[in-house]
Amino acid sequence: MKIVNIVPGFGGTFYCGNCLRDSGFASALRKAGHNVTILPVYLPLTSKGNVQETPVFYGAVNIYLKQVFPILRHMPSWMEHMLNSQSMLKLAASKAGSTRTQGLEELTESMLLGKKGRQAKELDELVSFLKHHEKPDVVHFSNALLLGMARQIREEVGVPVVCSLQDEDVWVDPMNEPYPARVWDLLAEKAGDVDAFVAVSHFFAGVMKKKMRLPDEKVHVVHIGVDPGEYEYFPDPPTPPAIGYLSRICEDNGFGILADAFILLKSGPGFDDLRLMATGGMTGDDKPFFQEQLKKLQKAGLEKDFSLQEDFSPEKMGAFFKSVSVLSVPVLKGEAFGLYQVEALASGVPLVQPALGAFPEIIRATDAGLLYEPNTAAALAECLSVLLSDKRRLAGFRANGRKAVEEKFNCSLLTKKMTEVYNQIYACRTSGY
Numbered sequence: 245m246k247i248v249n250i251v252p253g254f255g256g257t258f259y260c261g262n263c264l265r266d267s268g269f270a271s272a273l274r275k276a277g278h279n280v281t282i283l284p285v286y287l288p289l290t291s292k293g294n295v296q297e298t299p300v301f302y303g304a305v306n307i308y309l310k311q312v313f314p315i316l317r318h319m320p321s322w323m324e325h326m327l328n329s330q331s332m333l334k335l336a337a338s339k340a341g342s343t344r345t346q347g348l349e350e351l352t353e354s355m356l357l358g359k360k361g362r363q364a365k366e367l368d369e370l371v372s373f374l375k376h377h378e379k380p381d382v383v384h385f386s387n388a389l390l391l392g393m394a395r396q397i398r399e400e401v402g403v404p405v406v407c408s409l410q411d412e413d414v415w416v417d418p419m420n421e422p423y424p425a426r427v428w429d430l431l432a433e434k435a436g437d438v439d440a441f442v443a444v445s446h447f448f449a450g451v452m453k454k455k456m457r458l459p460d461e462k463v464h465v466v467h468i469g470v471d472p473g474e475y476e477y478f479p480d481p482p483t484p485p486a487i488g489y490l491s492r493i494c495e496d497n498g499f500g501i502l503a504d505a506f507i508l509l510k511s512g513p514g515f516d517d518l519r520l521m522a523t524g525g526m527t528g529d530d531k532p533f534f535q536e537q538l539k540k541l542q543k544a545g546l547e548k549d550f551s552l553q554e555d556f557s558p559e560k561m562g563a564f565f566k567s568v569s570v571l572s573v574p575v576l577k578g579e580a581f582g583l584y585q586v587e588a589l590a591s592g593v594p595l596v597q598p599a600l601g602a603f604p605e606i607i608r609a610t611d612a613g614l615l616y617e618p619n620t621a622a623a624l625a626e627c628l629s630v631l632l633s634d635k636r637r638l639a640g641f642r643a644n645g646r647k648a649v650e651e652k653f654n655c656s657l658l659t660k661k662m663t664e665v666y667n668q669i670y671a672c673r674t675s676g677y
Contacts, residue, residue: 245278245279245381245382245663245666245667245670246278246279246280246281246378246379246380246381246382247273247278247279247280247281247380247381247382247383247384247666248280248281248282248283248374248378248380248382248383248384249266249269249270249280249281249282249283249384249386250283250285250370250383250384250385250386250390250393251263251266251282251283251284251285251386252284252285252286252287252386252387252389252390253284253285253286253287253288253300258492258493258524258525258526258527258530259490259491259492259523259524259525259556259584260492261468261491261581261582261583261584262386262387262410262411262583264583265410265444265468265583266282266386267282268469268470268471268655269655269659269662270282271471271655272469272471272655272656272658272659273659273662273663275656276656276659276660276663278663281298281378281380282298283298283301283370283373283378284298284300284301285300285301285302285370285390286300286302287300288300299373301366301369301370301373302355302363302366302370345415345416345418345419346418346419346420349419349420349423349427352389352415352416352419352423352427353423353426353427353430355389355390355392356389356391356392356427356430356431356434357392357430358392358393358394358395358396358434359395359396361392363392367392367393367396368396370393370397371393371396371397371400371401374397374401375400375401380401380403381403381666381670382403382404382405382406382666382669382670383397383401383403383404383405383406384405384406384407384408385405385406385407385408385438386408386410387407387408387409387410387411387412388407388409388412388431388434388435388441388452388456389412389415389416389431390407391407391431391434391435391437391438392434394407394434394437394438395434395437398437398439403673404439404440404666404669404670404672404673405437405438405439406438406439406440406441406442406665406666406669407438407440407441407442408441408442408443408444409441409442409443409444409448409449409452409463409580410443410444410448410580410581411448411579411580412431412452412455413451413455414496414579416428416431428455428456431455431456432455432456432457432458435456435457435458435462438462439669439672439673440462440463440464440665440668440669441458441462441463441464442463442464442465442466442662442665443463443464443465443466443580444465444466444467444468444580444581444602445465445467445580445581445602445605445606446465446602446605447580447601447602447604447605448580448581448601448602449463449465451580464661464665466658466661466662466665467581467609467652467653467658468581468583468586468653468658469586469649469653469654469655469656469657469658469659470583470586470587470590470649470653470654470655471654471655471656472590472646472649472650472654474558474590475562475565475587475590475591475649476562476565476566476591477590477591477592477646478565478566478591478592478593478642479592479639479642479643481569481635481638481639481642482566482567482568482569484517484518484519485515485517485518485519485569485632486518486519486520486521486567486568486569487502487506487518487519487520487521487568487569487570487571487572487628488521488522488523488564488565488567488568488569488570488571488572488588488593489502489520489521489522489523489524489571489572489573490522490523490524490556490561490564490571490573490584490587490588491524491573491575491582491584492524492525492526492527492530493522493524493525493526493530493533493534494526494527494529494530494533495530495533495576496575496576496577497573497574497575497576498573498574498575498576498598498619499522499533499534499537500533500536500537501574501576501619501620501621501624502520502572502573502574502621502624503520503537503540503541504540504621504625505572505574505621505622505624505625505628506518506520506541506546506549506550506625507540507541507544507546507621508621508622508625509625509628509629510544510546510549511544512629514629514633515629515632518549518632519549519550519551520541520546520549520550520551521550521551521552521553521564521567521568522550522551522552522553523552523553523554523555523556523561523564524556524584525554525556538550561587562591565587565588565591565592565593566591568588568593569593569594569632569638570593570594570595570596570613570628570631570632570638571584571585571588571593571594571595571596572595572596572597572624572628573585573597574597574598574619574624575598575600575601576619577600577601578598578600578601578602578603579601579602579603580601580602581602581606582597582601582602582603582606585597585603585606586606586649586653588645589610589612589645589646589648589649589653590645590646590649590653591646592642592643592645592646593642593645594612594613594614594631594638594641594642594645595607595610595612595613595614595641595645596613596614596616596624596627596628596631597613597614597615597616598615598616598617598618598619598624599615599616599617600617600619603615609648609652609653610644610645610648610649610652610653611641611644611648612641612642612644612645612648613631613641613645614627614630614631615627
């Protein structure tokens, strides 16, 4: 089967679980014998599995300038090529605000309007590329915010469309009024142009059924998985012990809560040699917040007990997982899944997560970590203290985590579930139903 996966790029400046999910999934599909192309939009996709030299559609700089400055909607071709160059897009990705929803409400709405939006030319270019160059059997969108493209692709390319659901609420809900309700209404309308939705967790399937008014029969659940063969399993905890954090280092992902919990742990007995290790990168917007956390750690005299691993490429992550006893990413409001969880478990690193979002679903399915509530530094510190003090339990969680990835969150098994969805809708499409 020929599958085209349309995904938003991120430029490689921070750990993007959604982007890594897309690339890893494409790799698993290829291993299963499918022909897969990743088409990035907005920014380059800099992660494992993106091996094609494909163009970036809807270049972020280009469409932003056209949205804000109407006079540039008729810019000459040479200027468009310059703005869509890899160097220009990577520069844009490194700037503050590249992942900030405020200020991009009108652009988000325009993108969802599809042919009626201000990116009609870019949509035509993408559809033409699919129709004449790729000729896919199925087109799969990485998230619902791309659904403005669905009708044109479905009608002009003549193929079924699948859409993953993961963390769209993180982008839409913080928008300035009156955009959240308007964008959710648009998403509900555009859902009619999609053959099947695939949520990354049962928790988030429920969220999106409500927000996008989706019927049960149209929503499937396929968890995120990894290839356990790509992760070295470390059965023994490191010495000295360390708490790990793997995600974009920002306030919303709870790094401040973890830093405060670490300070609380170090102020009590029994954790003199405990360390805190973080990796995952950050955007320009995140740097002032990160400096505030560094100052807190320095004020507590703990700067020598904290280390930042700036390189979070797959080649360097083995050393990180080998060095940490547990992983905690206390996302303030939880999230739809969290790829870092199964990456840690594949390496034998247990989890300590807030009882929010899909975290309880993953912890229950793996029996490889603890939940705490409320999502405060005090509650997190207490939970970490309990687990780090129980070596037998830690060892059990390490073994359970690896086993769960091999048996439940193995990308080869989950890829089979996804291809069943593809085959089902493809058969319906080709038979005329």
